[in-house]
Amino acid sequence: MxxxxxxxxxxxxxxxxxxxxxxxxxxxxxxxxxxxxxxxxxxxxxxxxxxxxxxxxxxxxxxxxxxxxxxxxxxxxxxxxxxxxxxxxxxxxxxxxxxxxxxxxxxxxxxxxxxxxxxxSLAKLLGGEKNRIDVGISIGIQSTVEDLLQTIEYYVREGYKRIKLKIKPGWDLDVLREVRKKFPETPIMADANSAYTLDDLDHLKKLDDYNLMMIEQPLAHDDIIDHAKLQNEMETPICLDESIHSLSDAKKAVELGSCKIINIKIGRVGGISEAKRIHDFCKEQGVDAWCGGMLEAGVGRAHNIALTTLPQFTMPGDTAGSSRYWEKDIIKPEVVVQDGVIHVPNKPGIGYEIxxxxxxxxxxxxxxxxx
Ligand SMILES: O=C(O)CCC(=O)C1=CC=C[C@@H](O)[C@@H]1C(=O)O
Ligand SMILES: [Mg+2]
Missing domain, CATH: 3.30.390.10 (Enolase-like, N-terminal domain)
Structure with a gap:
């Protein structure tokens, strides 16, 4: 019907x-x-x-x-x-x-x-299996390394399960060295949003010294070939974000060896159906996946939470609590993160009231x- x-x-x-x-x-x-x-x-x-x-x-x-x-x-x-x-x-x-x-x-x-x-609930409808999900936090580039260290400390204390740092040329190795000195054991990853090219190969290989969970989208937003060359030269797993728009992109990237991890964002891949198809492919292939964020308000955040209940979202996502972004969100209750965990609502649909x-x-x- x-x-x-x-x-x-x-x-x-x-x-x-x-x-x-x-x-x-x-x-x-x-x-x-x-x-x-x-x-x-x-x-x-x-x-x-x-x-x-x-x-x-x-x-x-x-x-x-x-x-x-x-x-x-x-x-x-x-x-x-x-x-x-x-x-x-x-x-x-x-x-x-x-x-x-x-x-x-x-x-x-x-x-x-x-x-x-x-x-x-949307989570159940999608076949989700978790009633709580682990979340990390994405921290933007800060004015000084000292500011960054303080910001990380705040979120580590809040319990977030991993810290994602934004890097770019001039804000990378030296910064990571300081971060690792202060946080030797914290799960940390870096997102470059395509700020490098293969000309930076020797520089990027030095990222292997910092025990990062992954480096996200180091090279061009539309590339999977150069990423395969880079992954071949690096220990640190590469995670693709911008380059993956569909299941077909995901299959090609995995076949080429362009990445070991995929950041699945619902909007970037055209919706929840395609996101789930990419998830299912990752599960079949044993490729780790996690759910990225786009600084969403409550509705988008709720969709991300529902999707993340699927089993192959094996790593903490970027879906932090509402108060990290907004003075007041557009859903009731707001998304709350406690000890790095979100309890998935089980009400019908997205599970939050507007x-x-x-x-x-x-x-x-x-x-x-x-x-
Ligand atoms: O907290 C979030 O919603 C994630 C924020 C985040 O890291 C990003 C949002 C949007 C674009 C990028 O800058 C970046 C990403 O690439 O994942
Ligand atoms: Mg990214």
């Missing part, structure tokens, strides 16, 4: 991060994004969240390209096609190339709605569409 979707509401939100977040490609303090809400004939509400940033520096998508693709293409495809199961959305949207974050914005709402109609007042406060534009 087709899901009787009646109405789609797209809200554009603007929220301010508690602390600016700096990576090799820039600093972010404000976040603009979309919350999609699909309402069925019985008044059930399913929610999705877009993850593209204002500028296309993480991937080619941006808030504005998301708006364009959703408004001008995806809504019509949802209207014109029957959706019996959330997995259908991936097929329905396949006539549009790329634009995975735009697709995922609507697909996530269909998953939440479907789970609520079935009266089951805080309609908070949602309204952050909304800067709202549009409604009949489905």
């Amino acid at each position: 087709a899901i009787p979707m009646e109405k789609l509401i797209i809200r554009r939100l603007k929220m301010r991060l508690n602390d600016p977040f700096t990576t090799s490609f820039g600093t972010m303090q404000e976040k603009e994004f979309f919350i999609s809400e699909i309402v069925d004939r019985n008044g059930n509400r399913g929610f999705g969240e877009s993850v593209a940033f204002t500028a296309p520096w993480y991937s080619e998508e941006s808030v504005e390209t998301n708006r364009h693709i959703i408004e001008d293409f995806l809504i019509d495809l949802l209207r014109e096609n029957k959706v019996e199961h959330p997995d259908d959305v991936l097929k329905i949207f396949s006539s549009i190339r790329g634009n995975n974050m735009a697709k995922s914005t609507l697909e996530g709402a269909v998953w939440d709605l479907y789970a609520k109609r079935e009266d089951v 805080d309609d007042n908070a949602l309204e406060t952050y909304t800067i534009e709202k549009k409604e569409y009949k489905l």
Whole structure:
């Protein structure tokens, strides 16, 4: 039976991060994004969240390209096609190339709605097996090494299960040396967001001295060939983030030996269905996976939590607690991390209520569409 979707509401939100977040490609303090809400004939509400940033520096998508693709293409495809199961959305949207974050914005709402109609949590619906998940924290580039050491100390005390540091040329080996001196045993990894090339091979090989869990996306955002060459020369496992947009990318990267670990981000791969397919492939191949973050608000955060309950998410993800990002999140209760653990909610759908007042406060534009 087709899901009787009646109405789609797209809200554009603007929220301010508690602390600016700096990576090799820039600093972010404000976040603009979309919350999609699909309402069925019985008044059930399913929610999705877009993850593209204002500028296309993480991937080619941006808030504005998301708006364009959703408004001008995806809504019509949802209207014109029957959706019996959330997995259908991936097929329905396949006539549009790329634009995975735009697709995922609507697909996530269909998953939440479907789970609520079935009266089951999204985690259970996906086949999740954990009722608690381990989480780590991603720390942006800081002004001084001293600031970084203090920030790490704070999050280690809070209990986060691993620390991810952002690195770039000029903020790498010397910084890691100091970090390791102070935190010899802490599980630490580094994310370069494509700040290096193979010309840096000798430099990158020195990362092997710091007992890192992995190095994330050291080379170009669209590369899997050079990463294979680098992995062949390095002990530290390479984790791919930006380069993986689909199951097909994941298969090629693993076959080539471009990485030993995959960071699965729902938005980057076009939604929960594709994320689950990549997870299943990793499980089959014994490749470690973990769930990355895109500085999401509560809805996206809840989707990440549900996905992470699948068994091959063997390493702590980046889904930290709401208060690490926002003064007030858009869900009730907020996501809480205690001793590096999130207890997975078992209510239907994403498992958290929407805080309609908070949602309204952050909304800067709202549009409604009949489905
Ligand atoms: O806390 C989170 O949500 C993860 C933050 C984080 O590390 C990233 C978010 C967005 C883009 C990048 O800078 C980075 C990543 O590459 O994983
Ligand atoms: Mg990354």
